[in-house]
Amino acid sequence: MPEHVRLARAGRRVDWKRSFFIVLGLALFVGVLVSPPWPGAVDPAGETFELTREGKASVALFLLALVWWVFEVVPIGVTAIAIGVAQALLLIRPAKVAFGDFMEPSVWFIIGSLVIGMVFTRTGLTKRMAYRVLVLVGERTSMIYLGCFVMTAAMTHIMAHTAVAAAVFPLLMAIYSLYADDEKPTRFGKGLFIGMAFVAGAGSIVTLLGAARGAVAIGFYNDIAGREVPFFELTWYMFPVGWVMVFLLWGFCMVFFPPEQKTIPGLRERARHLHSRLGPISWNEILALVIVLATVGVMMARSFVPALEPLNKSAIILVSTILFFLLKILTIDDLEQIPWNIVLLFGGAMSIGLCMWQTGAASWMAVHWLVLFNQAPWFVFVMGVALFVLVMTNVIMNVAAIAICLPVALVIAGYLGVAPEVILYASLVSAGMPFLLLVGAAPNAIAYGSGQFTSGEFFKAGIPASILLMIVLGFFVWLIWPLMGMPILAG
Secondary structure: OOOOOOOOOOOOOOOHHHHHHHHHHHHHHHHHHHOOOOOOEEOOOOOEEOOOHHHHHHHHHHHHHHHHHHHOOOOHHHHHHHHHHHHHHOOOOOHHHHHHHHHOHHHHHHHHHHHHHHHHHHHOHHHHHHHHHHHHHOOEHHHHHHHHHHHHHHHOOOOOHHHHHHHHHHHHHHHHHOOOOOOOOOHHHHHHHHHHHHHHHHHHOOOOOOOOHHHHHHHHHHHHHOOOOOHHHHHHHHHHHHHHHHHHHHHHHHHHOOOOOOEOOOHHHHHHHHHHHOOOOOHHHHHHHHHHHHHHHHHHHOOOOHHHOOOOHHHHHHHHHHHHHHOOOOOHHHHOOOOHHHHHHHHHHHHHHHHHHHOOHHHHHHHHHHHHHOOOOHHHHHHHHHHHHHHHHOOOOHHHHHHHHHHHHHHHHHHHOEOHHHHHHHHHHHHOOOOOOHHHOHHHHHHHOOOOOOHHHHHHHHHHHHHHHHHHHHHHHHHHHHHOOOOOEOO
16 A cells, blocks of 8 residues: 555536525615616606616616625625625725724614623523513413513513614523523424514504604605604504404414424423522622613603603613623623624625615615505505515615605605505505515524524515514404594595
8 A cells, every 4th residue: 555645636516506695685686787888766756766876776786685695605604794795996985984884883873782681691591581481471482472472572572673673682591491492493493583684563553652763754755744652552553453463473473383392391390400509699680680771761761751862772771782892890801702694794785775775775665665656556556665664674674665665655645635644654664664674683693693594594484474474464454444543645
């Protein structure tokens, strides 16, 4: 035998599926970029919305990001970086603006929310709460689904759904650890975390405290329709929609993600035992809980106390981050554990969303879509508005989707004799539940951190969930809301 045996280098395996979607994204990008100028959009008032070179380039970039995000050809955070790079190199927007969007206050709010979730885990509060929940809901996996979903949705009535998702996420991870010994994806894991993301959106539509989109939409409504919306009027109409969706999404998860085990024998007793082993609540747990509750309290008070209204919610939540480190509840090692992939994802989402808004591409798309329903029956028009908002809120932040679509829709509604109220509430329902893409809402991206599903799996689950949402919304628009006193036709 020879003294040295040279082994042949193993051939590099080509991932043809990944290669295909890389090329597809680039092909769509280049195809739109070099295509001839697209025709302008004309609204019913005769105003023309031209699609500029920058606007067309932003559409091209959006299609590239969409394909790469859905099929994860590179880490989702890397695709987000590519969004900023492309804007700067192709002169779509100045580099300072494109990359500056990655540090928008909304992105910092997500960082603060993630830190709160980390604190719950580090101090042991997560396990303490998780074991209590399991003792309450019992050993049936269907009831674990329901208990977790109801808890998540209820919390979004009093605090932002991003903060809720960040707080609930480690709790669900602790619960899941009692279901499976390893982190290998399971149907139960997919249903638990995807369901959490979905119901966080469903619960957040019920009050103005669940998300910023409600206040923005009401602002436009007041300016255009000239009417005020009382705080509890929104809850009156949105509560039944939100909670019908919560329970339907529970059933959805039971059908599409049926747990491998119907029960976990001995789980309740095990949870009791594990809870007792935690011992009395520690000083760090008490301190962390006080800080979090105070932070949530101040953010809630902004809606009721005029003096607090100017305070930025991102700055408020970041005060808690500073306090966690000042009081040594967290250390530098914890800071390095922040999931920057998710932070970059939302930075990229902000950048492409604002890019489409500022270049006029989003307005051009809104007018082109909504004028299709200019002569349609009122129900078709309302559902057409809701569908457009649903699509847009999956690709740009829901506040921007509302800001783009609602003013145009309210103007067209006047020509069709449709009451502005039904446009407002239908838009808020669909804006609150982006079930297709991780960038649609922060809870989607936070749930992704579980490692239980891919962005493609989330997208596949989101298609039937979105169809379910539109059916429920149609039922409320056609029958339930009129019975509750909502005006449908103007005059």
